[in-house]
Amino acid sequence: MGGTVTIDLALYQLRTFREVARLGSLTKAARSLGYAQSSVTSHIRSLESRVGMQLVQRLPHGVRLTASGEIFHEYTTRIFHVVDEMASALNPSGETEGRTTIGASALLLETRIGSLIRDCRYRYPKVQVSPRQLAMSNAYEAVRTGEVDVALVHGDCSAPENAPAGIVIEELPPLEVVPVGSTALVESADLATSLASVRVLAVDPDCASHHILVTALREAYGIDPQVIEAGSMGGARQLARTGYGIAMLPSESLRQPEEGHHLAVLPGLPRAQLGVRALWAGPELARAAVSAVCDVATRVGRETVTQMA
Structure with a gap:
């Protein structure tokens, strides 16, 4: 009978590996963790030596996980889940604590995440929320690989096959x-003529909301507008203020005076309700901190929806 194979792994090395996998770069991982790059390289080499196989493939610009590295990353994620559960179980106060990484689409990052972090601090003071922008097309994969604990997406983000x-x-x-444009555009004497020279600004290329504007302009005014990627809500607002383009922006962001300055809702063009979803492992598998964040996420936006109703 063969003996049990034991692999001696250090948590600090696993944490380094997890950060390298998340960022796809030894340099960025070192910066994130506060290590020298030589230390990150040493941690990865030590892990590869102990498991007896290559985990990371070096590329001209960054790194990527090997097939073995993908398997190793999946189990590393599980290990840290267990460590977090142990820390919660040993917490004498019983208060939920831990860190949750939440990815969100461009629109949600600038409308819902601020309120989510504020509410989390009130309800769960020991839970830390780390937000980052996430392409909706990568949401499922980001949750699967552990790049984020929770992904917030909007619009038609159907599950891939x-x-x-x-x-x-x-x-x-x-x-x-x-539909939002500059106040000068909205107040123009001949709106149809003014609209003919503006572009449609796409905040998130994965979101179909800007197509609503394209279709409406084509059907109502016979205009076939150019679509420009704004990259963010801030970029779309700035371009809209200057009269360069029009965009579909969250109505709740326009309720803030500093955000709505020099912007107005365009008459005669449609509004839209975008579904919002959270993708995560679920209450049975997720850490307590992740479940707490998801619980808060279900509350954020309810007050706005109630006001609109």
């Missing part, structure tokens, strides 16, 4: 988007 098993989809309060 090969969607990873075990990902829970939680319905959240919807997001209303409205």
